[in-house]
Amino acid sequence: MRKTAIFPAWGRILRGYRPFLSIEITRECPLRCSGCDAYEPGHLNNERPIRALTEWQGEELVARIFRLVRRFRPLHVSIVGGEPLVHYREMTCLIRQLSTMGIEIQVATRAALPIPAEWTEFQNLQLVVSVDGLQPDHDARRAPATYDRILRHVDGHRIIVHCTVIPRFLAQLDYLKEFAHTWSLQSGVRKIWFSLFTPQIGEYPLERLTPADRTTAIDRIVALRSLYPKVYAPEVVLHGYRHPPAAPSECIFAQTTSCVSADLATWVTPCQLGGRPECSECGCIAGAGLASIGRFKLAGPLNVSDVLAVSKKFGDRFRGGI
Ligand code: SF4
Numbered sequence: 001m002r003k004t005a006i007f008p009a010w011g012r013i014l015r016g017y018r019p020f021l022s023i024e025i026t027r028e029c030p031l032r033c034s035g036c037d038a039y040e041p042g043h044l045n046n047e048r049p050i051r052a053l054t055e056w057q058g059e060e061l062v063a064r065i066f067r068l069v070r071r072f073r074p075l076h077v078s079i080v081g082g083e084p085l086v087h088y089r090e091m092t093c094l095i096r097q098l099s100t101m102g103i104e105i106q107v108a109t110r111a112a113l114p115i116p117a118e119w120t121e122f123q124n125l126q127l128v129v130s131v132d133g134l135q136p137d138h139d140a141r142r143a144p145a146t147y148d149r150i151l152r153h154v155d156g157h158r159i160i161v162h163c164t165v166i167p168r169f170l171a172q173l174d175y176l177k178e179f180a181h182t183w184s185l186q187s188g189v190r191k192i193w194f195s196l197f198t199p200q201i202g203e204y205p206l207e208r209l210t211p212a213d214r215t216t217a218i219d220r221i222v223a224l225r226s227l228y229p230k231v232y233a234p235e236v237v238l239h240g241y242r243h244p245p246a247a248p249s250e251c252i253f254a255q256t257t258s259c260v261s262a263d264l265a266t267w268v269t270p271c272q273l274g275g276r277p278e279c280s281e282c283g284c285i286a287g288a289g290l291a292s293i294g295r296f297k298l299a300g301p302l303n304v305s306d307v308l309a310v311s312k313k314f315g316d317r318f319r320g321g322i
């Protein structure tokens with residue numbers, strides 16, 4: 001979100017709207033990644049698997065999304081999946097119309113499919129491509145979205161590379177450095193983001209970081225910033241990684257974002273991750289950034305999140321909540 005959008009976002013909250021809308025535009029994905037939250041049985045808290053939801057297509061999909069946009073009046077729309085590029089035709093139409101409305105759009109993809117060339121004309125579009133480590137690791141875990149395919153599919157686009165740090169990437173001292181070096185050399189890469197793996201409560205996959213791992217990861221990311229200017233890791237985000245919210249009720253990201261799944265009717269709660277995320281180990285870059293902003297002191301003991309909480313209560317009462 002741009003800084004200039006902070007006051008409009010606050011205005012939306014005061015009027016009872018959530019300024020951010022996240023859409024799981026499809027239940028389909030050509031990948032089968034380990035540690036993928038979307039296909040876990042508990043992702044949607046009604047316990048229906050995402051694959052059981054109705055999938056919309058074509059004009060019907062676009063029309064239904066615009067009904068949501070008119071209802072929620074977001075400033076920013078994130079399109080996630082599954083793999084959003086499954087619906088690249090509908091998305092082209094959608095992004096074009098959202099752009100003319102001045103809405104910022106973020107598409108999170110693994111670039112398993114080609115990104116349409118015409119998307120380069122959209123100024124309001126932020127393309128975030130997830131890459132899981134160096135080529136041998138990534139290709140083993142994310143085929144068919146291999147490094148070679150990603151490079152072919154993003155050719156001509158300006159992208160943000162997003163890597164979620166897991167313990168395996170910390171075993172080797174220079175692993176993250178090599179990653180930053182590799183992607184910094186790509187002229188189409190605008191920024192490199194590092195987030196930390198966020199586990200679900202009571203689950204202990206190999207991707208779960210220990211507190212010591214988190215500290216190591218943050219220290220290494222800090223060291224990369226001066227070496228590779230494309231590494232985007234402002235203090236505000238790192239502070240959020242060091243001090244995540246204790247629960248969704250304290251998370252500004254969760255409180256200001258409506259997340260809907262592939263049928264465009266089932267809500268994903270408490271945040272984009274769905275299920276029961278372990279907030280105290282949150283490594284979500286958006287959640288961390290907003291959490292830190294929420295701790296800024298405004299006057300005396302009053303901080304931004306206090307003002308947002310009061311504004312949200314006021315807005316929910318005014319509009320009757322979502
Ligand atoms: S690409 Fe994303 S949605 Fe598809 S399996 Fe992997 S993590 Fe899940």
Ligand code: SF4
Binds near residue numbers: 245248252280
């Ligand atoms: S973004 Fe992080 S802190 Fe916020 S609700 Fe989700 S897991 Fe919890």
